[in-house]
Amino acid sequence: MAAVYACLVVRSYFLAASEDDLAYAGVMLSRANLCEILALKLLTRFATNHIQLVAVLTTSWNPLAGATPEIVAEVTESLGGSDDVLNCPQSALEMAISTQAKHLLSAPISQKVVNDIYTGRVVFSAVANRSLLADNYKPRPIEIYDTRTAPFLDHYRLRVPKYGAILEFFNFAILLLTFVLCLFHQDPYRVTFWEVTFILFALSFALQEYTASTEHGWIIYIANMWNVFDTSFILIFFSYLGLRIHGLSHDEVQHSITAFDLLACGACILFPRLAFFAVSNNVVILALRAMIAEFVFFMGMAAICFSGLLFTLWTLAATSDKQWTLKSIAWLMTQIWFGNTFLSFGQAESFHPLFGPILMTGFAALSNTLLLTILISTLSNTFARIDANASVEYLFQFAITTIEGVKSDALVSYQPPFNIFAFLILKPASWFLTPRALHTLNVFLVKLTTFPILLAIGIYERYLASGRVLRESGKDAAQSLFNSLPRHIKTMPIVEALVGSTTNDLYEAIFDLDDPRAQAPSLFDDTEDEDGGNPGLRSxxxxxxxxxxxxxxxxxGTRRPPSSTRxxxxxxxxxxxxxxxxxxxxxxxxxxxxxxxxxxxxxxxxxxxxxxxxxxxxxxxxxxxxxxxxxxxxxxxxxxxxxxxxxxxxxxxxxxxxxxxxxxxxxxxxxxxxxxxxxxxxxx
Incomplete structure (x- = not known):
């Protein structure tokens, strides 16, 4: 069962080798792709048994399992002699994410497992090895979730990615609301109630993201484009918090004002981040991360290329009448780069009567004609490449979100800001409590802090989910009410747009019909009757x-007319x-x-x-x-x-x-x- 995981580990080796040896990079990449294809072919052998298929993809494997003590000693010595790095098991899904095996993750056989994990149909819990607060006393085996045998208040349902995404949206909305109220009631001289509330929720959000990055590793965590936005906001928040504490402790009002100004810049991340929840599978959103990476890389290369021109202009300006600083020259070049070409001709002679116009004209031509055209072409090619593989990219991001949602850290089940209090209580308790006592305390705190959420999930899964009695009866009542409406009301465009066309219902009813009567003769029936076949079906x-x-x-029932009149x-x-x-x-x-x-x-x-x-x-x-x-x-x-x-x-x-x-x-x-x-x- 570990063969799929082993193929992906070998794929990671070939990918690393392609970066080290450029002469054979093509061969190494071909071998890496072959490993992905081989892993997909081996995965199809487990398709007949769904539980076994889930186990192959979700079981955490140790790469040194089965190795001899000599090999383990050599690996330990090559890693610096520390045994902590040896215990880092990963599942096949995690290896597929870290090695960018997008075709394997987007395959229907893999997506079936990912969808079942996302909706909570498949339940499992992995052993936590790198968690901030581990609770490994009662790991759950892989099983199909059944509401008839599961407890009503099941705290494990909080780890279902489907419910986790909904709760994450509400938590993010609360964070955004406290962020706006904090800036609206800002006071540089004292700490307000809304500022304390925002700091509490922001710290809870930072702890939640740190828990996710610790559990699955930074490579898997940063592979999700939304985590890049979250990490950027966390950096802005901690910068604001440092300036705010420094300003209050030293009575420096200017530092507090700067802290609020820096925090206001976080709105550029928070507002789009909340809006991205609704359009997360749009092709523009999927291509955004790759385009931003290309843009940052290109701008960095351009800055390095024009740093020589910046030094030249600063040197020439030292002998001119107008005093140019390095900062003012850099700002002038930035304006010219983004299209204000007139400044290059108006300020050229202020650097040098001869070399100034030549240098500024060449810079304007390169920045606005050549390099800007290259930048647009690069971003267009990146978008076209993502657009061609939009479904593969979306399924890859969907797999990352699903794996993050089932992480085994005990703090995952707590909602902000209760995760901070749980961490302050359970982390010291884990030093002297037994694993069973720690597990009991953890379950009690989870059910105590999330009782309304667990109650809502239990009612939904038993009465309101798809296929449940209450939902089906409600659908039947709504259908009866709709059928009782007059025809001119049912055919109104606005009613049809809200309810849907009845033509699709007719088609579904026809295909769902199970006729108990005798089957009609088949056109492909090879059996013959005593008369030598079925001439009634013969052309x-x-x-x-x-x-x-x-x-x-x-x-x-039809009367034939008389023969004389026919x-x-x-x-x-x-x-x-x-x-x-x-x-x-x-x-x-x-x-x-x-x-x-x-x-x-x-x-x-x-x-x-x-x-x-x-x-x-x-x-x-x-x-x-x-x-x-x-x-x-x-x-x-x-x-x-x-x-x-x-x-x-x-x-x-x-x-x-x-x-x-x-x-x-x-x-x-x-x-x-x-x-x-x-x-x-x-x-x-």
Missing amino acids: IASRDSMNISVRPSTPT TPHRERVSARTSPRRPVSNVLAPLALGSDDQAGVSTLTEDQRSPLAKLFGARPQVEPVAESSVRRVEALLEDVRDLPVHKLKDEMKELQERQARIENLLLMLTRGMRNETGHRSDTMP
């Missing part, structure tokens, strides 16, 4: 001779087809056989179509009506002992089926009869 115009005369029968069928067909191209001319190239005795002229070998040559001269079958009557009689003998009402239903069904078959044959032989009638009129 007479394409398989058999066209010399078949079938009298159309009248469906049940128009011959041959004349009606001739009257309908006379204004158009003769049907005989249309069907002649497709004729598959002929019979001279029936009055149909025989086509020569050159006149016959390829289909006629291949399928011609088929044996003539008995008329369909006679064969159907025989089948009906045989069926009546078989169902003689059945109840009368069932027999009537089956007879009615057979009559309707016979009528449909005869109508179909009537349509297929109209052309033949018309051709026969025309030719028989001209024969002596």
